[in-house]
Amino acid sequence: MAKRRTKNRTHVPVENDKNTNIPKSICIRLGSLAMKNKSLKQLTHDFRLILSPHTAIRLKELNKNKLKDFIVMCSPLNVTHLFTFTQSDNNENDIYLKLGKLHNGPTITFKVNEYSLIKDVNRFKHKSINTHSLIFQEPPLLVINGFKNDIPQEKIIISLFQNIYPPINPMQKKIEDIKRVLLVNKLEDGTVEVRHYMIVIKDLINKEDIKAKNIDKLLKLKKDDRRTIPNLKKKKDISSLVLEDLGYMTSDNESDIEEEQIIKQEEEIKQELEAEIEVKQDEDDEEASFKKQKLNDGSFKKQSNSNKKAIKLQEIGPRLSLSLLKIESDLFKGETLFHSYIKKSSKEIQELQKKHDEKVKLKEQRKKEQEANLLRKKEAKEDKKRRKDERRQLKKEQQQQQEENDDANSEDKGKSVSEDESSSEEEYADIPEDIDSDLLSEIDENPSDDE
Incomplete structure (x- = not known):
């Protein structure tokens, strides 16, 4: 029989990702209005080029997809950062960018004040940039300016942006491999600007x-x-x-x-x-x-x-102008660590902290109850399985015993039949074997007498 042909082009075996320490990211749109906005769709695609190469560039979102679906999908794919673009239902001009660190947060929410796409930046140039070029095969050089480590919210922003890309080892990294620069600059008014550049190296001209x-x-x-x-x-x-x-x-x-x-x-x-x-x-x-x-x-x-x-x-583009809105402790939920519009007093903060602790305690209690219920159900299931196995074993032993009894009865019956035959032979031992032949011979010898 001939060997079955394997399709090498479409049926490529899935290889396990060896570089699990490399940060990976996903950029998506969420919400019905965001899915209908074509300009926001192009902005999402352009922002994926900033995050390349360790991102899902060809990822397609559906209207029925929820945030929970993507969070569940991030775990087997070793995704570390999740970017979401959403559009407000009250005001269509309000667009928000959320950056979440999997799996326990924190989450930073920015309001997008202004943005320019790659095609908008190339419109004012004599020569456009090819988005499918080789410059996107290596991560860019990250430059953070204007932030201070003394301020807690700015420290969180610095740590999140620094962990988006893998760290650079100066001893092993070649300068020729660095083709792009990502600039995250904070202005005096608190606005955060995101710029994406390509590095061009030329000889010095006299x-x-x-x-x-x-x-x-x-x-x-x-x-x-x-x-x-x-x-x-x-x-x-x-x-x-x-x-x-x-x-x-x-x-x-x-x-x-x-x-x-x-x-x-x-x-x-x-x-x-x-x-x-x-x-x-x-x-x-x-x-x-x-x-x-x-x-x-x-x-x-x-x-x-x-x-x-x-x-x-x-x-290269895109160009983003962002304003920090709030910072949450968990992944897209949890305690609000910072809010730019809402200010709380110390007493209100203590009350909120108390409520948050109660919620955490209640959540842990429910989790323990759920684990206990699962353990109880597992033990009941194992007990049921054990009883079922015992019944099967008992039934099997009964069948074997029945078979042995049937075999013994068949042997006894065979012995009784053989004994009956032997006794009948003893009863007719005096009768000659050729008695029938003698009678027949006598009849044949005197046929004339009967006539």
């Missing part, structure tokens, strides 16, 4: 190279019908146009260094060379004079700038 590059671009404008000659009304001289960076004629991927930065680097290099010349001035006058001549000619600029790199952050 000041003379910038001039030559700008002149070449001005000459190429004649052949390019899509671009026009820049407006010179605000320029006093053509040199101001050539010396400045023509940002409107360059794409966002071309990162030119500003003139002030180049001058600053040149001054640092000059100071280093001057210090080196002063040290070796007494030892070798010819070498010192040669270095002074190079310093005055500026021939060191190309050598110094050739090995330097320029780093630029290019925004």
Whole structure:
């Protein structure tokens, strides 16, 4: 018989996740209004790109799905963080973002003041970012600014955001693998801004190279019908146009260094060379004079700038402006640790704490009762099973005994039959065996007498 074919493309065996220590996250929408909002759907998808690669990018929510369904699903998938976008029923413009740490909290609730999608950010660029690029295969570098560890609520926010991504080991992590940056910045008014950037690394461009590059671009404008000659009304001289960076004629991927930065680097290099010349001035006058001549000619600029790199952050999106609303002790429930709108006195806080302790005590009592009931039902079930097994064993023994009795009766019956046969043989032992044959022979010998 031929071996059955296995489908390798669709029937891939499920492998156990070895990296269980890596934080994983899920971003979803909840509520009927949120499921109908297409803009919020795109924001959820864009926010998943921020959390990539350790997140469910292709997860699809349904209207019948509840929060409990996702919480139950997070346990076997080793998910550590859950993000939810909800929309208020009273005001459709109110959108909330909740960040919960599985499985025991805490939970932070933010109000989304403003947001911009990836397509909105790319609309103001000359070249858009491919969302399916290789830059999303590695987690971004997290930068947190403006928060203080002295404030309890800000300390909770810092700890939650830091645990979203796996920690970076500087000894093993390669700099080339870091392609993105996530900035979480707190402003003076308490607003939290979330920005997502891509890291662009270019070689340092010399000041003379910038001039030559700008002149070449001005000459190429004649052949390019899509671009026009820049407006010179605000320029006093053509040199101001050539010396400045023509940002409107360059794409966002071309990162030119500003003139002030180049001058600053040149001054640092000059100071280093001057210090080196002063040290070796007494030892070798010819070498010192040669270095002074190079310093005055500026021939060191190309050598110094050739090995330097320029780093630029290019925004990818989405862009979020958040306001902290409240912090809860448990996962999407529990005691309110902080609330931005509602302020409680010390007496009210004590009363709430007392009620919370009573609820926790009642919950523990019910849990113990439930465990006792389960144990009692389990013991009753085991007792019933034991009695059933005993009845089965007893019935089996009775059947075996019955079979043995039947076998014994059959043997006794066989013996009685054999004894009856032997007794009958003894009774007819005197009768000759050929008595019938003798009678028949006598009849055959005298047939004429009968006639």
